[in-house]
Amino acid sequence: MKIYDVIILGAGASGLMCASHLDNNLDIAIIDANEKVAKKLKISGGGKCNVTNVAVSADNYDGDMDIVTSTFDAFSKDDLLQFLSSYGVNPEVRKDRYYFCKKSSDEIIDIFKEKTRHIQKYLNTKVLKVIKKDNIFEIKTDKNTLKTKKLIVATGGKSFTNLGASDIGLSIAKSFGLKVKDFTPALVGLTLQSSEFWMKELSGLSCYVHIKIGYKTLKEEMLFAHKGISGPAVLSASLYWRKGDMNIDFLPNDNIEKLIKNTKKKLSSVIPLPKRLAVAILEALEVKDIECKKLDKKSLENLKNIHSYRFAPAGNFGFTKAEVSRGGVCSDELNHYTFEALDIENLYFIGEVVDVTGELGGYNFQWAFSSAFVCANSI
Ligand SMILES: Cc1cc2nc3c(=O)[nH]c(=O)nc-3n(C[C@H](O)[C@H](O)[C@H](O)COP(=O)(O)OP(=O)(O)OC[C@H]3O[C@@H](n4cnc5c(N)ncnc54)[C@H](O)[C@@H]3O)c2cc1C
Numbered sequence: 001m002k003i004y005d006v007i008i009l010g011a012g013a014s015g016l017m018c019a020s021h022l023d024n025n026l027d028i029a030i031i032d033a034n035e036k037v038a039k040k041l042k043i044s045g046g047g048k049c050n051v052t053n054v055a056v057s058a059d060n061y062d063g064d065m066d067i068v069t070s071t072f073d074a075f076s077k078d079d080l081l082q083f084l085s086s087y088g089v090n091p092e093v094r095k096d097r098y099y100f101c102k103k104s105s106d107e108i109i110d111i112f113k114e115k116t117r118h119i120q121k122y123l124n125t126k127v128l129k130v131i132k133k134d135n136i137f138e139i140k141t142d143k144n145t146l147k148t149k150k151l152i153v154a155t156g157g158k159s160f161t162n163l164g165a166s167d168i169g170l171s172i173a174k175s176f177g178l179k180v181k182d183f184t185p186a187l188v189g190l191t192l193q194s195s196e197f198w199m200k201e202l203s204g205l206s207c208y209v210h211i212k213i214g215y216k217t218l219k220e221e222m223l224f225a226h227k228g229i230s231g232p233a234v235l236s237a238s239l240y241w242r243k244g245d246m247n248i249d250f251l252p253n254d255n256i257e258k259l260i261k262n263t264k265k266k267l268s269s270v271i272p273l274p275k276r277l278a279v280a281i282l283e284a285l286e287v288k289d290i291e292c293k294k295l296d297k298k299s300l301e302n303l304k305n306i307h308s309y310r311f312a313p314a315g316n317f318g319f320t321k322a323e324v325s326r327g328g329v330c331s332d333e334l335n336h337y338t339f340e341a342l343d344i345e346n347l348y349f350i351g352e353v354v355d356v357t358g359e360l361g362g363y364n365f366q367w368a369f370s371s372a373f374v375c376a377n378s379i
Pocket of ligand 1: 039363
Protein backbone atom coordinates (compact mmCIF):
# COMPACT_ATOMS: atom_id res chain seq x y z
CA MET A 1 0.00 0.00 0.00
CA LYS A 2 1.20 3.51 -0.86
CA ILE A 3 2.69 5.53 2.00
CA TYR A 4 2.22 9.32 1.77
CA ASP A 5 4.80 11.74 3.15
CA VAL A 6 2.07 13.83 4.76
CA ILE A 7 -1.66 13.37 5.25
CA ILE A 8 -3.79 16.22 6.52
CA LEU A 9 -7.09 15.38 8.20
CA GLY A 10 -9.55 18.20 7.44
CA ALA A 11 -9.82 20.43 4.37
CA GLY A 12 -10.93 23.47 6.33
CA ALA A 13 -9.12 26.74 6.97
CA SER A 14 -6.07 25.33 8.74
CA GLY A 15 -5.76 22.14 6.67
CA LEU A 16 -5.82 24.03 3.37
CA MET A 17 -3.44 26.74 4.60
CA CYS A 18 -1.03 24.08 5.78
CA ALA A 19 -1.26 22.10 2.53
CA SER A 20 -0.67 25.32 0.58
CA HIS A 21 2.63 25.91 2.35
CA LEU A 22 4.09 22.41 2.32
CA ASP A 23 6.96 21.60 -0.01
CA ASN A 24 5.64 20.77 -3.51
CA ASN A 25 7.95 17.76 -3.68
CA LEU A 26 6.19 16.02 -0.83
CA ASP A 27 3.57 13.39 -1.57
CA ILE A 28 0.55 14.79 0.28
CA ALA A 29 -3.13 13.88 0.70
CA ILE A 30 -6.03 15.65 2.41
CA ILE A 31 -9.06 13.84 3.78
CA ASP A 32 -12.39 15.51 4.50
CA ALA A 33 -15.86 14.25 5.36
CA ASN A 34 -17.51 16.91 3.21
CA GLU A 35 -18.04 16.71 -0.54
CA LYS A 36 -16.35 20.12 -0.92
CA VAL A 37 -13.38 21.80 0.75
CA ALA A 38 -13.67 24.76 3.14
CA LYS A 39 -17.39 24.59 3.86
CA LYS A 40 -17.16 26.65 7.08
CA LEU A 41 -14.90 29.22 5.50
CA LYS A 42 -17.39 29.55 2.65
CA ILE A 43 -20.32 30.61 4.85
CA SER A 44 -18.26 32.49 7.43
CA GLY A 45 -18.76 36.19 7.97
CA GLY A 46 -22.09 36.08 6.15
CA GLY A 47 -20.33 34.64 3.07
CA LYS A 48 -17.57 37.24 3.11
CA CYS A 49 -15.22 35.66 5.68
CA ASN A 50 -14.00 37.95 8.44
CA VAL A 51 -10.45 36.76 7.92
CA THR A 52 -8.60 38.78 10.58
CA ASN A 53 -8.66 41.94 12.67
CA VAL A 54 -6.70 45.20 12.69
CA ALA A 55 -5.49 44.40 16.21
CA VAL A 56 -4.52 40.82 16.95
CA SER A 57 -2.80 39.85 20.18
CA ALA A 58 -2.78 36.99 22.67
CA ASP A 59 -5.26 39.07 24.74
CA ASN A 60 -7.98 38.21 22.23
CA TYR A 61 -7.70 34.50 22.93
CA ASP A 62 -8.72 32.02 25.58
CA GLY A 63 -5.84 29.58 25.88
CA ASP A 64 -2.13 29.44 26.50
CA MET A 65 -0.68 32.94 25.87
CA ASP A 66 2.79 31.54 25.09
CA ILE A 67 1.75 29.41 22.12
CA VAL A 68 -0.46 32.21 20.76
CA THR A 69 2.32 34.78 21.04
CA SER A 70 5.04 32.63 19.48
CA THR A 71 2.67 31.63 16.65
CA PHE A 72 1.78 35.23 15.79
CA ASP A 73 5.43 36.24 16.07
CA ALA A 74 6.10 33.67 13.35
CA PHE A 75 3.06 34.48 11.17
CA SER A 76 1.22 37.69 12.00
CA LYS A 77 -1.93 39.29 10.64
CA ASP A 78 0.32 41.38 8.34
CA ASP A 79 1.90 38.17 7.03
CA LEU A 80 -1.58 36.81 6.37
CA LEU A 81 -2.69 39.96 4.57
CA GLN A 82 0.51 39.92 2.53
CA PHE A 83 -0.04 36.26 1.60
CA LEU A 84 -3.59 37.04 0.43
CA SER A 85 -2.46 40.17 -1.39
CA SER A 86 0.18 38.20 -3.29
CA TYR A 87 -2.79 36.36 -4.86
CA GLY A 88 -4.69 39.58 -5.57
CA VAL A 89 -7.01 39.30 -2.55
CA ASN A 90 -7.13 42.46 -0.46
CA PRO A 91 -9.75 42.27 2.30
CA GLU A 92 -11.35 45.57 3.34
CA VAL A 93 -11.67 46.90 6.88
CA ARG A 94 -15.20 47.21 8.21
CA LYS A 95 -16.25 49.01 11.40
CA ASP A 96 -12.59 50.11 11.77
CA ARG A 97 -11.70 46.60 12.94
CA TYR A 98 -12.69 43.62 10.89
CA TYR A 99 -11.08 42.48 7.65
CA PHE A 100 -13.70 41.01 5.30
CA CYS A 101 -13.40 39.75 1.73
CA LYS A 102 -14.68 42.37 -0.70
CA LYS A 103 -16.90 40.05 -2.72
CA SER A 104 -17.06 36.62 -1.14
CA SER A 105 -15.15 33.99 0.83
CA ASP A 106 -14.49 32.31 -2.53
CA GLU A 107 -11.70 34.84 -3.05
CA ILE A 108 -9.73 32.98 -0.35
CA ILE A 109 -11.02 29.51 -1.14
CA ASP A 110 -9.91 29.94 -4.76
CA ILE A 111 -6.34 30.64 -3.61
CA PHE A 112 -6.33 27.39 -1.66
CA LYS A 113 -7.87 25.43 -4.53
CA GLU A 114 -5.14 26.73 -6.82
CA LYS A 115 -2.33 26.09 -4.35
CA THR A 116 -3.49 22.55 -3.53
CA ARG A 117 -4.33 21.51 -7.09
CA HIS A 118 -1.48 18.96 -7.13
CA ILE A 119 -2.56 17.39 -3.83
CA GLN A 120 -4.62 14.20 -3.69
CA LYS A 121 -7.97 14.93 -2.02
CA TYR A 122 -10.18 12.26 -0.48
CA LEU A 123 -13.52 14.04 -0.09
CA ASN A 124 -16.76 12.52 1.22
CA THR A 125 -14.44 10.47 3.37
CA LYS A 126 -14.95 10.30 7.10
CA VAL A 127 -11.98 9.58 9.34
CA LEU A 128 -12.85 6.98 11.95
CA LYS A 129 -9.60 6.31 13.76
CA VAL A 130 -5.83 6.46 13.50
CA ILE A 131 -3.20 4.01 14.69
CA LYS A 132 0.60 4.11 14.46
CA LYS A 133 2.49 0.96 13.48
CA ASP A 134 6.25 0.83 12.86
CA ASN A 135 6.44 4.64 12.65
CA ILE A 136 3.70 4.79 10.00
CA PHE A 137 0.25 6.21 10.68
CA GLU A 138 -2.72 4.18 9.44
CA ILE A 139 -5.87 6.19 8.95
CA LYS A 140 -9.09 4.19 8.92
CA THR A 141 -11.90 5.94 7.10
CA ASP A 142 -15.42 4.90 6.13
CA LYS A 143 -14.05 4.24 2.60
CA ASN A 144 -10.49 2.98 2.91
CA THR A 145 -7.28 2.84 4.94
CA LEU A 146 -4.48 5.28 4.10
CA LYS A 147 -0.89 5.36 5.31
CA THR A 148 1.46 8.25 5.96
CA LYS A 149 4.78 9.13 7.55
CA LYS A 150 3.54 12.43 9.00
CA LEU A 151 -0.01 13.17 10.10
CA ILE A 152 -1.52 16.63 10.58
CA VAL A 153 -4.83 16.77 12.41
CA ALA A 154 -6.78 19.85 11.28
CA THR A 155 -10.29 18.63 11.98
CA GLY A 156 -11.48 21.77 13.79
CA GLY A 157 -14.07 21.92 16.56
CA LYS A 158 -17.49 20.40 17.10
CA SER A 159 -19.72 23.39 16.24
CA PHE A 160 -22.04 23.23 13.23
CA THR A 161 -22.03 19.46 12.72
CA ASN A 162 -24.09 20.01 9.54
CA LEU A 163 -20.86 21.41 8.04
CA GLY A 164 -18.92 18.21 8.75
CA ALA A 165 -17.69 19.19 12.22
CA SER A 166 -16.80 16.44 14.67
CA ASP A 167 -14.61 15.84 17.67
CA ILE A 168 -12.53 13.18 15.90
CA GLY A 169 -9.43 15.33 16.51
CA LEU A 170 -9.88 14.95 20.25
CA SER A 171 -10.53 11.19 19.93
CA ILE A 172 -7.31 10.81 17.96
CA ALA A 173 -5.36 12.88 20.51
CA LYS A 174 -6.78 10.83 23.38
CA SER A 175 -6.01 7.55 21.62
CA PHE A 176 -2.34 8.63 21.56
CA GLY A 177 -2.47 9.48 25.27
CA LEU A 178 -2.49 13.28 24.81
CA LYS A 179 -4.31 15.49 27.33
CA VAL A 180 -7.36 17.28 25.93
CA LYS A 181 -10.04 19.61 27.22
CA ASP A 182 -13.46 18.53 26.01
CA PHE A 183 -15.10 20.93 23.57
CA THR A 184 -17.74 23.34 24.88
CA PRO A 185 -19.74 25.83 22.78
CA ALA A 186 -18.22 29.34 22.48
CA LEU A 187 -19.00 32.49 20.52
CA VAL A 188 -22.59 31.63 21.21
CA GLY A 189 -25.72 33.33 22.54
CA LEU A 190 -26.57 32.95 26.22
CA THR A 191 -29.80 31.78 27.78
CA LEU A 192 -31.34 33.53 30.78
CA GLN A 193 -32.64 32.67 34.21
CA SER A 194 -36.32 33.53 34.72
CA SER A 195 -35.41 36.70 36.65
CA GLU A 196 -33.92 38.09 33.43
CA PHE A 197 -36.70 37.06 31.04
CA TRP A 198 -37.48 40.79 30.62
CA MET A 199 -34.59 40.81 28.15
CA LYS A 200 -36.42 38.30 25.93
CA GLU A 201 -39.34 40.71 25.67
CA LEU A 202 -36.97 43.08 23.87
CA SER A 203 -36.25 40.56 21.10
CA GLY A 204 -34.89 42.35 18.01
CA LEU A 205 -33.47 45.39 19.83
CA SER A 206 -29.73 45.98 20.12
CA CYS A 207 -27.47 48.49 21.85
CA TYR A 208 -23.79 49.21 22.35
CA VAL A 209 -22.62 47.89 25.73
CA HIS A 210 -19.54 47.00 27.73
CA ILE A 211 -19.73 43.51 29.19
CA LYS A 212 -17.36 42.78 32.04
CA ILE A 213 -16.50 39.22 32.84
CA GLY A 214 -13.60 38.53 35.18
CA TYR A 215 -10.71 40.70 34.02
CA LYS A 216 -12.16 41.05 30.49
CA THR A 217 -14.28 43.88 29.08
CA LEU A 218 -16.02 43.28 25.74
CA LYS A 219 -17.04 46.49 23.97
CA GLU A 220 -19.56 45.82 21.24
CA GLU A 221 -23.23 45.59 20.30
CA MET A 222 -25.52 43.33 22.28
CA LEU A 223 -28.66 41.86 20.70
CA PHE A 224 -31.77 40.89 22.62
CA ALA A 225 -33.04 37.63 21.17
CA HIS A 226 -36.08 35.43 21.51
CA LYS A 227 -34.02 32.68 23.21
CA GLY A 228 -31.80 34.99 25.32
CA ILE A 229 -29.03 37.44 24.53
CA SER A 230 -26.66 37.49 21.59
CA GLY A 231 -24.78 39.93 19.33
CA PRO A 232 -21.01 40.48 19.11
CA ALA A 233 -20.46 41.57 22.75
CA VAL A 234 -22.31 38.55 24.13
CA LEU A 235 -20.70 36.11 21.69
CA SER A 236 -17.21 37.22 22.72
CA ALA A 237 -18.23 37.25 26.40
CA SER A 238 -19.40 33.64 26.05
CA LEU A 239 -15.77 32.68 25.37
CA TYR A 240 -14.79 33.73 28.89
CA TRP A 241 -17.99 32.85 30.73
CA ARG A 242 -17.94 29.57 32.62
CA LYS A 243 -20.66 29.90 35.25
CA GLY A 244 -21.63 32.80 37.51
CA ASP A 245 -22.09 36.51 37.05
CA MET A 246 -21.37 38.94 34.27
CA ASN A 247 -21.81 42.67 34.35
CA ILE A 248 -23.30 44.93 31.68
CA ASP A 249 -22.81 48.68 31.32
CA PHE A 250 -25.81 49.73 29.21
CA LEU A 251 -24.55 53.32 28.89
CA PRO A 252 -20.78 53.02 28.50
CA ASN A 253 -20.45 56.35 26.70
CA ASP A 254 -22.56 58.37 29.16
CA ASN A 255 -22.84 59.06 32.84
CA ILE A 256 -26.31 58.52 34.28
CA GLU A 257 -25.74 60.98 37.13
CA LYS A 258 -24.91 63.74 34.64
CA LEU A 259 -27.82 62.83 32.37
CA ILE A 260 -30.43 63.26 35.13
CA LYS A 261 -28.93 66.36 36.72
CA ASN A 262 -31.15 69.46 36.87
CA THR A 263 -33.85 68.17 34.54
CA LYS A 264 -37.58 67.91 35.00
CA LYS A 265 -37.85 65.42 32.16
CA LYS A 266 -39.10 61.88 32.70
CA LEU A 267 -36.26 59.45 33.37
CA SER A 268 -36.83 57.20 30.34
CA SER A 269 -36.66 60.20 28.02
CA VAL A 270 -33.17 61.25 29.14
CA ILE A 271 -31.68 57.79 28.82
CA PRO A 272 -30.13 57.63 25.33
CA LEU A 273 -31.46 54.17 24.50
CA PRO A 274 -34.52 53.05 22.53
CA LYS A 275 -37.52 53.97 24.71
CA ARG A 276 -38.73 50.35 25.09
CA LEU A 277 -35.28 49.31 26.26
CA ALA A 278 -34.91 52.24 28.67
CA VAL A 279 -38.28 51.47 30.27
CA ALA A 280 -37.46 47.77 30.62
CA ILE A 281 -34.06 48.46 32.21
CA LEU A 282 -35.62 50.86 34.70
CA GLU A 283 -38.13 48.19 35.68
CA ALA A 284 -35.32 45.65 36.11
CA LEU A 285 -33.42 48.14 38.28
CA GLU A 286 -36.58 48.78 40.31
CA VAL A 287 -36.56 52.47 39.49
CA LYS A 288 -39.85 54.26 38.76
CA ASP A 289 -40.01 56.09 35.45
CA ILE A 290 -40.76 59.49 36.92
CA GLU A 291 -39.44 63.04 36.69
CA CYS A 292 -35.66 62.92 37.25
CA LYS A 293 -35.79 65.55 39.99
CA LYS A 294 -38.24 63.47 42.02
CA LEU A 295 -36.05 60.37 42.35
CA ASP A 296 -35.44 59.38 45.95
CA LYS A 297 -32.12 58.23 47.37
CA LYS A 298 -32.83 54.50 46.94
CA SER A 299 -33.87 54.97 43.28
CA LEU A 300 -30.75 57.01 42.59
CA GLU A 301 -28.60 54.25 44.05
CA ASN A 302 -30.40 51.58 41.99
CA LEU A 303 -30.16 53.70 38.87
CA LYS A 304 -26.37 53.75 39.03
CA ASN A 305 -26.49 50.01 38.28
CA ILE A 306 -27.39 50.88 34.69
CA HIS A 307 -23.57 51.02 34.41
CA SER A 308 -23.10 47.64 36.06
CA TYR A 309 -26.12 45.39 35.66
CA ARG A 310 -25.08 42.15 37.31
CA PHE A 311 -26.68 38.82 36.47
CA ALA A 312 -25.87 35.17 35.90
CA PRO A 313 -26.80 33.67 32.50
CA ALA A 314 -28.42 30.24 32.65
CA GLY A 315 -26.45 28.54 29.85
CA ASN A 316 -25.83 28.90 26.14
CA PHE A 317 -27.54 28.18 22.82
CA GLY A 318 -25.41 25.02 22.27
CA PHE A 319 -23.14 23.62 19.56
CA THR A 320 -25.66 24.07 16.76
CA LYS A 321 -25.44 27.85 17.17
CA ALA A 322 -21.87 28.20 18.47
CA GLU A 323 -19.37 29.62 15.97
CA VAL A 324 -16.50 27.80 17.64
CA SER A 325 -15.65 25.17 20.22
CA ARG A 326 -13.62 26.10 23.26
CA GLY A 327 -11.19 23.42 24.47
CA GLY A 328 -9.10 21.03 22.43
CA VAL A 329 -5.68 19.41 22.56
CA CYS A 330 -3.76 20.93 25.49
CA SER A 331 -1.02 23.17 24.18
CA ASP A 332 1.53 21.82 26.65
CA GLU A 333 1.35 18.54 24.71
CA LEU A 334 2.65 20.32 21.60
CA ASN A 335 5.94 21.83 20.48
CA HIS A 336 4.99 25.53 20.24
CA TYR A 337 7.24 26.08 17.22
CA THR A 338 6.08 23.12 15.11
CA PHE A 339 2.71 21.96 16.54
CA GLU A 340 4.10 18.43 16.71
CA ALA A 341 3.03 16.35 19.70
CA LEU A 342 5.97 16.32 22.12
CA ASP A 343 5.68 12.59 22.81
CA ILE A 344 4.42 11.30 19.44
CA GLU A 345 6.84 11.91 16.63
CA ASN A 346 5.34 13.14 13.32
CA LEU A 347 1.85 13.78 14.74
CA TYR A 348 0.69 17.41 14.53
CA PHE A 349 -2.43 19.34 15.59
CA ILE A 350 -3.35 22.76 14.14
CA GLY A 351 -6.29 25.17 14.08
CA GLU A 352 -9.38 24.99 16.24
CA VAL A 353 -8.64 21.46 17.47
CA VAL A 354 -5.89 23.01 19.63
CA ASP A 355 -6.99 24.49 22.96
CA VAL A 356 -6.83 28.09 21.74
CA THR A 357 -10.04 29.98 20.94
CA GLY A 358 -10.39 33.56 19.75
CA GLU A 359 -12.98 36.26 20.32
CA LEU A 360 -15.39 37.24 17.59
CA GLY A 361 -13.84 39.35 14.85
CA GLY A 362 -11.56 37.28 12.60
CA TYR A 363 -9.43 35.93 15.44
CA ASN A 364 -10.25 32.28 14.80
CA PHE A 365 -9.24 32.29 11.15
CA GLN A 366 -6.09 34.17 12.09
CA TRP A 367 -5.28 31.38 14.55
CA ALA A 368 -6.15 28.65 12.05
CA PHE A 369 -3.95 30.23 9.35
CA SER A 370 -1.04 31.15 11.62
CA SER A 371 -0.84 27.76 13.34
CA ALA A 372 -1.08 26.05 9.93
CA PHE A 373 1.74 28.16 8.51
CA VAL A 374 4.02 27.51 11.48
CA CYS A 375 3.41 23.76 11.20
CA ALA A 376 3.95 23.64 7.42
CA ASN A 377 7.08 25.75 7.71
CA SER A 378 8.56 23.37 10.27
CA ILE A 379 7.91 20.38 7.99
C1 LIG B 1 -21.19 29.99 10.93
C2 LIG B 1 -19.74 30.26 11.27
C3 LIG B 1 -19.18 31.49 10.91
C4 LIG B 1 -17.85 31.77 11.25
N1 LIG B 1 -17.32 32.97 10.88
C5 LIG B 1 -16.04 33.28 11.22
C6 LIG B 1 -15.44 34.50 10.81
O1 LIG B 1 -16.03 35.29 10.07
N2 LIG B 1 -14.17 34.76 11.23
C7 LIG B 1 -13.45 33.87 12.00
O2 LIG B 1 -12.29 34.14 12.35
N3 LIG B 1 -13.98 32.66 12.35
C8 LIG B 1 -15.24 32.35 11.98
N4 LIG B 1 -15.76 31.13 12.33
C9 LIG B 1 -14.88 30.15 13.01
C10 LIG B 1 -13.97 29.49 11.95
O3 LIG B 1 -14.77 29.02 10.88
C11 LIG B 1 -13.19 28.33 12.55
O4 LIG B 1 -12.54 28.72 13.73
C12 LIG B 1 -12.15 27.82 11.55
O5 LIG B 1 -12.79 27.35 10.38
C13 LIG B 1 -11.31 26.72 12.15
O6 LIG B 1 -10.48 26.19 11.16
P1 LIG B 1 -10.04 24.65 11.23
O7 LIG B 1 -9.27 24.38 10.01
O8 LIG B 1 -9.43 24.37 12.53
O9 LIG B 1 -11.43 23.87 11.21
P2 LIG B 1 -12.53 23.82 10.04
O10 LIG B 1 -12.41 24.97 9.15
O11 LIG B 1 -13.82 23.60 10.76
O12 LIG B 1 -12.14 22.52 9.22
C14 LIG B 1 -12.20 21.23 9.78
C15 LIG B 1 -12.47 20.26 8.66
O13 LIG B 1 -12.34 18.93 9.19
C16 LIG B 1 -13.36 18.14 8.61
N5 LIG B 1 -13.66 17.00 9.50
C17 LIG B 1 -14.12 17.03 10.78
N6 LIG B 1 -14.30 15.78 11.24
C18 LIG B 1 -13.94 14.94 10.24
C19 LIG B 1 -13.89 13.52 10.10
N7 LIG B 1 -14.26 12.68 11.10
N8 LIG B 1 -13.46 13.01 8.93
C20 LIG B 1 -13.07 13.81 7.91
N9 LIG B 1 -13.10 15.16 7.98
C21 LIG B 1 -13.53 15.71 9.13
C22 LIG B 1 -14.54 19.07 8.47
O14 LIG B 1 -15.43 18.61 7.46
C23 LIG B 1 -13.87 20.38 8.10
O15 LIG B 1 -13.82 20.58 6.71
C24 LIG B 1 -17.08 30.82 11.98
C25 LIG B 1 -17.65 29.58 12.30
C26 LIG B 1 -18.96 29.31 11.96
C27 LIG B 1 -19.55 27.95 12.33
